Amino acid sequence: MTLSFFDQFMSPTLFSIPLMALALTLPWILYPPPSAQWINNRMITLQAWFINRFTQQLLLPLNIGGHKWAALMASLMIFLISLNLLGLLPYTFTPTTQLSLNMSLAVPLWLGTVLIGMQNQPTIALGHLLPEGTPAPLIPVLIIIETISLFIRPLALGVRLTANLTAGHLLIQLIATAAFVLMPLMPTVAIITTIILFLLTLLEIAVAMIQAYVFVLLLSLYLQENI
Amino acid sequence: MADRIVKVAEKRLTDVKLGELGSWLGTRDFTPNGILASIRRGHDRYFNKYINVKKGGIGGVAMLLVGYVTISYVWSYEHLKHDRWRKYH
Numbered sequence: 488m489t490l491s492f493f494d495q496f497m498s499p500t501l502f503s504i505p506l507m508a509l510a511l512t513l514p515w516i517l518y519p520p521p522s523a524q525w526i527n528n529r530m531i532t533l534q535a536w537f538i539n540r541f542t543q544q545l546l547l548p549l550n551i552g553g554h555k556w557a558a559l560m561a562s563l564m565i566f567l568i569s570l571n572l573l574g575l576l577p578y579t580f581t582p583t584t585q586l587s588l589n590m591s592l593a594v595p596l597w598l599g600t601v602l603i604g605m606q607n608q609p610t611i612a613l614g615h616l617l618p619e620g621t622p623a624p625l626i627p628v629l630i631i632i633e634t635i636s637l638f639i640r641p642l643a644l645g646v647r648l649t650a651n652l653t654a655g656h657l658l659i660q661l662i663a664t665a666a667f668v669l670m671p672l673m674p675t676v677a678i679i680t681t682i683i684l685f686l687l688t689l690l691e692i693a694v695a696m697i698q699a700y701v702f703v704l705l706l707s708l709y710l711q712e713n714i
Numbered sequence: 715m716a717d718r719i720v721k722v723a724e725k726r727l728t729d730v731k732l733g734e735l736g737s738w739l740g741t742r743d744f745t746p747n748g749i750l751a752s753i754r755r756g757h758d759r760y761f762n763k764y765i766n767v768k769k770g771g772i773g774g775v776a777m778l779l780v781g782y783v784t785i786s787y788v789w790s791y792e793h794l795k796h797d798r799w800r801k802y803h
Contacts, residue, residue, distance in 0.1 A: 491797075494793065497793070499789060499790040499792060499793045501788070501789045501792075506786060506789045506790060509782075509785065509786070509789065510786075513782060516757065516778070517775070517778070519761060519765070519766075522766070528765055528766045528767060528768070528770050529769070529770050530765050530770060530774070530775065573779075573782070576779060576782070576783050576786075577783055577787075578783055578786040578787040578790060578794075579782065579783060579786045580786065580790075
């Protein structure tokens with residue numbers, strides 16, 4: 488029984504093309520480029536407003552060198568938020584539930600921030616390994632701990648996104664199955680379960696947006712330390 | 715109505731008669747570039763009709779998403795059909 492609950496994270500193939508290919512290319516269609524007119528249509532205006540606001544907020548703490556990352560951060564945010572939200576539709580596939588995708592996004596970007604820091608300002612980058620004001624006997628232990636926490640960052644970034652989305656989808660499927668099975672037996676309990684399912688769906692919509700935001704925010708923080 | 719003869723190749727699909735379907739298909743461009751061009755044309759037609767309008771509503775995007783859900787269902791039907799009459803899911 489448990490085995491088939493995880494089947495929603497499989498990518499079934501049709502004519503040997505996996506569904507993941509369709510799920511990954513759909514955000515491309517949903518964000519059309521602005522036209523040469525002065526006032527665009529409503530959809531493009533809304534998207535442009537959101538992207539501008541988000542990029543402005545994200546780039547506030549970064550210095551001028553960090554502004555080179557603006558396009559990457561904005562496109563990453565848009566990509567993640569649309570993948571997460573589209574995955575909440577029925578029968579669709581969420582690529583961000585696959586650890587491979589999230590790690591392939593997290594590891595190169597984190598590594599980029601670390602390498603930029605080591606190349607341009609190695610002393611400061613290494614200095615982050617020791618917080619200010621630590622008592623002298625604690626220094627060796629703390630350096631080891633800070634190094635471990637530095638190297639665990641890409642793992643945490645990837646796994647956080649994967650785990651949150653996978654758990655959310657699994658919960659939705661479990662509670663929906665429970666409500667469906669309980670309906671002929673105990674209708675009152677089934678209605679309570681349906682209310683819980685509704686609230687959970689609202690939570691999942693929020694989580695989808697928040698997780699994308701957290702991913703990009705943490706990346707910008709790692710960048711801020713190093714650039 | 716037939717004031718001048720229009721070649722089969724230049725007609726749209728809705729104007730082609732059933733007997734001419736074979737020759738019409740023969741004139742279409744099935745190279746990858748041609749397929750991409752037809753996808754681009756289809757996309758532009760949909761976009762300019764439903765989304766790129768002065769007071770567009772939620773309908774344009776909603777139709778696209780419903781189409782996406784339907785295609786996902788069709789795509790995973792082979793896997794989903796095993797769930798039909800199962801006792802324990």
